Amino acid sequence: MSAQTARVAPAAQTAQRARATTPPTAAEVRAVVADVPDPEVPVLTIEDLGILRDVAVDDDGRVRVTITPTYSGCPAMDAIRADVLDRLHAAGHGDADVRLVLSPAWTTDWMSDAGKRKLREYGIAPPSPTRSHGGGDGRPVPLALSIRCPQCGSPDTRELSRFGSTACKALWCCNACLEPFDSFKAI
Ligand SMILES: [Zn+2]
Numbered sequence: 812m813s814a815q816t817a818r819v820a821p822a823a824q825t826a827q828r829a830r831a832t833t834p835p836t837a838a839e840v841r842a843v844v845a846d847v848p849d850p851e852v853p854v855l856t857i858e859d860l861g862i863l864r865d866v867a868v869d870d871d872g873r874v875r876v877t878i879t880p881t882y883s884g885c886p887a888m889d890a891i892r893a894d895v896l897d898r899l900h901a902a903g904h905g906d907a908d909v910r911l912v913l914s915p916a917w918t919t920d921w922m923s924d925a926g927k928r929k930l931r932e933y934g935i936a937p938p939s940p941t942r943s944h945g946g947g948d949g950r951p952v953p954l955a956l957s958i959r960c961p962q963c964g965s966p967d968t969r970e971l972s973r974f975g976s977t978a979c980k981a982l983w984c985c986n987a988c989l990e991p992f993d994s995f996k997a998i
Contacts, residue, residue, distance in 0.1 A: 834868050834870065840876070841863070843899060844857070844895045847894045849891065851887050851977050852933065852995075854929045855926050855929060859926030861922050861923060861926070862881060862891075863877075863878055864877040873907070876899070876907065876909045877910045877911075878895070878910070879913065880911055880917065881917050881979060882979050882998070919996070919997045920941055922938065934961050934992055935961060935995055936960070941997050958994050960985035960988060960992060962985060967985070967986040969986060970994075971991065980996060981993070981994045
């Protein structure tokens with residue numbers, strides 16, 4: 812009995828060491844997938860959008876990435892999912908799974924400040940905050956924000972169409988510089 816235990820123990824220890832050195836950390840995996848771009852607005856990454864919800868690595872090194880779709884039925888999600896898997900496989904994480912989680916539903920409030928800045932620089936008005944109370948950073952958020960023109964910054968703008976180049980954007984026009992622009996719909 813004790814001889815049998817002695818034979819088994821070293822093997823178990825070796826397996827344990829192998830497992831301990833092989834799995835990447837969740838942070839390492841996150842770095843691999845965080846800058847996957849949104850196919851519709853390529854300047855935005857899934858991290859900017861706030862749709863990269865979770866990255867987990869279990870004891871066996873199995874990777875699970877959780878993303879939440881922006882708009883239900885958004886065709887970009889299939890491309891994003893495939894892109895995330897491609898990057899995981901290329902980084903050597905063959906045993907990977909990408910889960911889509913619908914609840915809680917994504918809102919444009921999840922978009923990072925960096926993402927909103929990139930949108931503006933890209934010529935798209937970023938979404939206004941949807942919450943009427945203070946933002947996450949404690950600053951008060953005005954109840955009604957006008958959409959500012961991303962070209963000249965004027966708040967004197969009007970909506971031309973609820974549907975811009977994609978379903979998640981509306982077409983607006985600036986009364987000051989007369990330029991049309993896409994506005995990312997706040998939801
Ligand atoms: Zn303007």
